[in-house]
């Protein structure tokens with residue numbers, strides 16, 4: 211019995227796969243390495259039960275062949291579909307990007323699952339499906355769902371087609387609506403961006419937007435814990451779950467201050483204008499976690515704690531020295 215993990219060499223997958231390997235089952239990780247890499251898997255990449263294949267999952271024939279070559283006729287127990295575009299501005303500039311990497315990878319995952327009679331799917335969705343709801347506390351039934359980025363639109367379209375597939379052949383489908391997730395191996399995101407900017411110019415940090423954007427941040431250790439709790443304790447045939455911290459989030463200005471204090475004390479911080487970092491950036495959101503809390507899950511860290519831990523982890527990853535707090 212095999213677990214299939216798409217986007218299997220990315221940030222979240224690198225943290226999920228060690229947990230899947232502890233079950234003794236085989237794990238097949240598929241990734242086109244556009245952002246992920248085998249190195250992200252750390253010591254797991256040498257595990258005898260892990261197989262990694264490089265494949266573009268938006269190409270159905272290549273997807274089928276990769277799974278057949280690696281898994282043969284052995285049964286796939288469940289799929290964790292994590293492959294997607296992670297660069298939201300790139301998807302705004304070129305709408306092909308999210309059609310291909312965020313939606314077609316989902317469409318093809320369902321096609322391969324149906325052909326191989328795999329009926330359990332755990333999908334990495336996003337807060338981006340909600341769009342901009344201002345100060346509303348978002349529940350899984352908030353609406354209308356009007357995404358403001360192509361990324362959010364293609365995540366919502368993915369949720370929709372998964373829902374339809376659950377009428378046909380899926381027996382279990384969880385739509386896991388992630389917040390902003392931080393930790394290592396970092397492949398993208400605000401902390402990595404700030405640390406890289408400060409490495410090239412330790413005297414100044416320019417922030418996109420006016421810094422007032424307020425969002426929820428979850429450490430990846432809490433995220434993976436929540437993903438597994440939902441898999442193990444929820445009984446919905448198909449259902450959405452908000453996953454996030456239990457606080458109201460943290461602003462970009464606060465994150466900038468944390469990063470500067472840790473890696474470049476004294477650097478000046480300059481802000482842009484407007485409360486969006488880029489077109490398609492949702493300036494603030496806050497989740498209701500009641501569905502997840504009803505399963506008995508609580509995160510170990512607040513948004514601020516997650517940011518503080520991740521700043522040090524990512525600085526270490528980038529070879530940047532961190533001061534003592």
Ligand SMILES: NC(=O)c1ccc[n+]([C@@H]2O[C@H](COP(=O)([O-])OP(=O)(O)OC[C@H]3O[C@@H](n4cnc5c(N)ncnc54)[C@H](O)[C@@H]3O)[C@@H](O)[C@H]2O)c1
Nearest residue numbers: 217220221222242244245246267292293294296334388391
């Ligand atoms: N990290 C976050 O803050 C966050 C927030 C919300 C949702 N998510 C979702 O969680 C999932 C994992 O995110 P992540 O942070 O690990 O991102 P990531 O970019 O590190 O991982 C995604 C992986 O998918 C791979 N990929 C992309 N297109 C592909 C294709 N066509 N074929 C094969 N592989 C492809 C990339 O190479 C990458 O390794 C994604 O679906 C993402 O949209 C992440």
